[in-house]
Amino acid sequence: MVNGSPLLVGDGPQGGRPEPARAAPGPVPGGLHEQLRPFMPDITTEVVRAIRTEIPEYARPMDDTYMHVVNRGVEQALTGFLARLGGAGADWEPVRATYQHIGRGEADEGRSLDTFQAALRLGARVTWRRVSALVEAEQLPRQVLAPFGEALFLHLDEMAAATTAGYTEARLHAAGELQQRRSRLIDLLTTDPPVSAEAISDLASAAQWPLPRELAVVVTDHALHPKSGRPIVPPEFLTRFDEQPGRIVVPDPDGPGRARAIAGALPGMRAVIGPTVPLREGARSLRWALDGLELSRRGVLPDTEIVSCSDHLSTLLLFQDEALIDALAQRRLRPLRHVRSPQRERLAETLLCWLQSGHNASEVASRLAVHPQTVRYRLRQLDEVFGPALHDPAAQFDMQLALHARSLRPSGL
Template structure:
């Protein structure tokens, strides 16, 4: 101690006089609150620890309802152990400011982990620590007259008490956060395994799904819809959080979600809002056991969106609105073969002529073979339409009267229209000789396009 330290005299048990030294003002300014408390105070406190522990137990159980368990002797014993451990450590820290804090802080980290494991908050524990500090301060204040303690000494003791409480609650909070993070990580892993199980093809057994859903705290819904995610939109705003019951697998080859009860009240708006910043396709609503089918439709639709066959329109795409396109592109080789057969009369024409006649033929089929309506659709003069229709009659002849041929022609011409926005994608027509891949029926962007 410094020679300039002040001395406070107090009575110890047995009325023997002792000096209690308080460090000078300079040490407080140096930020050393524990070193500023007289070490001799520890000797005064040790004989009274049992009765202080009794007071703390009573006050804590009176003020903190969660700790008042009169019929649980083991719990009271655990609480008593915690109180005594804290008191003894505090006294040892007063006697030796360099005393290792690890045992008591580790103890409180374990308390925090335990509270998290039990699903409780730290509120009760933090209140108990404050109540314990209040009892300790009350007992110290009661002995201040006996010690002839100065205001400066009491201030130093009050400061270390508050710092000590902060250390304990910070350690508990750290343990609590660690446990919560571990629990959250494990829960996320369970949910990812559940997502894999739901999207497995062939489907997993309902019992296996139910068991893992229970472990993942995921109530099994009546219906689900799978979501396939592409990349973020260039102008995307930060994506809102998904509802907690949405399963997310963002590390899958195709990042995916499973949305429970997607047709429930308000669910569509919530999901659309959460997906607003991402290229996303929602599969059809299906029973839980058919989640893989919803996912398959969503992925197939996403691929067509990414190719430009389906227009995302700046919003969320729903597979059920594009079922005919999905059917059309399910086996593109079949459509290409059909195009080679049905569009053969156009094969010898220049690409520009093929484009104009194919466009006119599709409009004619879609408008009930009405030339005036075709002209309105194509924004050309009716006489131009009639000229093109005569050309088509010359090329196809009476076959245009065959409803089966018209059906086939509409299929391949719709495919051509859908692919018109995909650079280099074209519907193939056979060569005039009828063998192999022929000239394309598409836009004028060259004659070496990819066939449908």
């Protein structure tokens, strides 16, 4: 349908991509189009009746305007066919433009082309049947059947091709507009300070995106895999891959199957998913995901799988201001700098493990895979290096933070 009009409307815009050249039908007997012209009103009536009867989508007996357009469309199709039979000079471009316009209209109405193309095929069958009956009644010569049939089905094929071209063009255009709206929606959902719920709702409706209660933002290093193309994600995910890093807004990320869908869409790709947040707090999920992605690039967080910020909150907290961590390490771990490497690294590792194990030497030995006596020897060394600070609870807490950050940094101390 085009603006509420089914089948054919002759005032559509012209243009579209040119169709490939097609083989011309065999010779048509001269004057055939004039012989057929007197029968065209009856054929038109029968085609319209068949379409209304056999295709429910076109059966609107109470809609006079609609039925007028159906009649007009069928009449125009048959008139155009007669014009083509009349000679090689017939201009196909206006007919092509009409059918491209119809295809665009069907796409704008959100329908597939199946119904329209069924009407085309039905019209061709009825026309062929009526002309065959005229031949049997000796009102037309029998030798016209073969070239007539060839010309009819070529005309049908070209009408279908023009309709498909217009339909495809409109679908691509609509998809582009929809993606633009969805890209703007991503920006709206992740802006700081947040916009109003009404603004989000209005744009979500225009973008055909059902509003979730919660969301999470995934950021990706998709440019690292140029040969793999852009990730293919479920349609309910909002995506933006026209910039680096890419962004994906996942609705209701804690719902059934969501984690599997995310992992399936981003196999082997460096990606970080931010925390689940209320609808208007997407900026926070994006901010944490970006922080996580930067730490993943540096090797602080894993880079071989999808990283969830919720699994690394303490690391994200530690690295919010690395200058503070450096200052803390300078204050609490300075004595270790006077110990030569590699002994310094062994003592730092033992101290962190001891603090994490609740000062249990046997557990430290098990975790480090060394003899308990080795642990006790190192602890005596640590006592000599740090003195009373080693047994100060506040200093121990600071040491554990600084040592944990050190263990995550590739460069270490």
